[in-house]
Amino acid sequence: MPICEAKTLFALAGANNCALAAFNISSLDSLQAVLWAAEAERSPVIVQVLGATERYVRDVETYLAAVRLYLENCRVPVLLQHDHCASVEEAKRAVDRGFGAVMFDGSALPWEENRRQTAEVAEYAHARGVWVEAELGSIPGMEDTVFSGHAEYTDPEKADRFIAETGCDSLAVSVGTAHGGVAGEEHLPFQFDRLERLCLRRPGYPFVLHGGASMPHSLLAYVNLYGGAVPSAHICSEADIARACRMGIRKVNMDVDNWLAYTGALRQFFSEQPECFFPTEYLEYSRNAWEQEVRHKLRTVVCSSGTAPTET
């Protein structure tokens, strides 16, 4: 199945009243984990790349060529998106590199500047058939290279104007989630009333959640049981994210739980088999953990399992 256009995937999610899960991949084994999980669940999926990954892989063009080959051979609809572009130049470069969708993050800018730069990215991307996700409001927390020290919840009226004036195809909103969590024990209160007001103003518009992982106690306990020291964090529960998807969220970025599952599996493997030094054995074990976590998210959080069209 070829790589799909973003609008096809979002239409599919809308028709099924569920959300698309988007996962950042950092290597080919994490890409395999995501694609195999999506195929097993018969679920469309969005594969994302961050600037940090580009630095990690060094030769981006060759890496992306390999990623594309995997996507083209995947048996469910997939989309390749560039996550968090911090500048107009970075977003335009992602468009030129052939991503089907780019996320431009001007949320740290003043409203007018975010509006102006997002509109510039949208004009450039749309002329080349590329989907643009923007962000309004501030999603707190830190994840990879993305950081904000505070939450500024998205105002529904401003969001409505922002969408009209920039032409962005989807919008990441701040309604209670956090990138990688915020230090603390409890779950963040999700602002369902705010989300409802956003969706009422723009029925059917694809709103996006970032920081959609939940850092469940079971995963934290797993990593820390084998020598990890990952602290708890304030973050939204899986039940809240699932409810938001039924209300009109159409894409959820969720990475931290995959990373916890992967790290926990590696720690467990090395703890239980200290004599083993075969990468295919320990990487297969940790890749399985990533794959199982993705299947869980597709099935019970975004609820997109079984929505991929049957191959003809």
Ligand SMILES: [Zn+2]
């Ligand atoms: Zn994000």
